[in-house]
Amino acid sequence: MTTQTLPGRTRKPRTRLGDRLLHIYVWLVLAWLLAPIAVMIAFGFNDTQSKSNVNWQGFTFKWWGHLGDYPDLTGAVINSITIALAATAITTALGTLIGLALGRYRFKGAGPMNLVMFAAISSPELVMGASLLSLFVSAGVQTGYVTVVIAHVLFSLSFVAVTVRARVVGLDPSLEEAARDLGASTWTTFWRVTFPMIAPGVISGALLAFALSIDDFVITQFTSGATTTFPLWIYGAVRQGVPPQVNILGTLIFAVGVVIAITNSVLARRRVT
């Protein structure tokens, strides 16, 4: 009598096997994605004797006490952080305005604006960097700290704008109308009603801008002149061998980034529920 339920069952075991294989495949790819990160973290604790930190020579904490042994490296990390902060502040302000305009209003400029942002996201960084350098050189602008900030704002602006727009589209405009009906000025309405509602989008956008900036190499190399950032310093050190201090600094940045990302997604989930 149980044969009645069998047709459904004959298919199920096959499904499960396929799913299980697929699950294993997912973990294999993830292992591959995460392997270099494990290597980076591990080799910060490597008791290496020579400058080339390639072979495992025992566990040590000693490099943590020598984090500042390379003053140019420390300076490069500080540059990376301050450049990222400056670029994030500018990008978030300009990107939020674009996101508001595109999410709230229907206007003829929206099409061209979308197209330019799309071009900024999908153009190769190499070409953006090269063309910016051509312009700076012939305009007689000395490349350095400021031009790096300009370039970082350029490539992260569109990402912030689309992130904020996604948030603005989901808003109920009647809340702002209510505020205005109750006598609030445009300015008050924005800061007391609109901004708190789009703040999660603005925060995500700002985090993204910071992450894009602190990680960037290609455009930075073209626009930095004599200024060095953390990725540029590592690139310059590859030939002679990368010291363990780089691994430790990379691990610290990684840890901070992961903590912020998890906090942000937990907060986002709490706001929804």
Place this chain on the structure above:
Amino acid sequence: MRRLTPYLLILPGGLWLLVFLIVPLVYMASVSTMEGDVVNGFAQTFNFAGYLDAFGAYQTQFLRSAVYGLAGTAIAIALAYPMAYWIAFKGGSRKSTYLLLVLLPFFVSFVLRTVSWKFLLADDGILFEPLKSIGVLPEDFRVLQTTVAVVGGLVYNYLPFMVLPIYVALERVDYRVVEAAYDLYASRVGAFTRIVLPLSLPGLFAGVLMTFVPMTADYVNAAILGGPDNTMIGNIIQQQYLVNNDYPVGAALSFTLMAVMLIGIFAYAKALGTQNVLEAAAR
């Protein structure tokens, strides 16, 4: 006034993009036909022959970049699609955890990730040295400075850009549609090729755009993981700009690269719209 508001809002950001994205690109087109050197300055001579010289001298690297970009994109699809499929349909409540794991490499600087691969793949490094000492691999076995290392590095660095848009597209597929196909006696293969795959194509195309372009224009992987036989067009452009200060040749090469890609990018935007890429970017 109210009609002007959106224009005022996009004005500062729009100007930034105009001055630092559009103007430099147009200007680069002009530099590419100039002649001269960095000491005496460059003058516009409409030297279009420069393009032929530049392309003729570096056609090997152009071709190699295209091959690496295509191979890397194909491998990325093969790795990313099953992954995105499993996370979207079988990930259940752990979806966001899996996505975080996929994005985890982004918390390590791009250059540092690539340098870590150099550690891992070093001839006498932690992976190959033990295998060589027990005789599993021959002494002269190497991966660094080969095509495998460079294409592998490209796939590694850009894989999340393929996973994300495919995942976004698959996540939106209503699974009841797939069940309906089974109820109507579709086979598993049939349900996939006729229902799931077509619905995920926009995401797949967005992923191709977001990986093929940066892979083809990359020079970091070839510089760190590759050897003299793996030089890509990006390495040449970088060298012309930052080492030789030969801006016209560098500009002609970047402009050729950009033009080929722009045609592809705008054909894409025309055919499929910008929505998928902009949406994937917003995640």
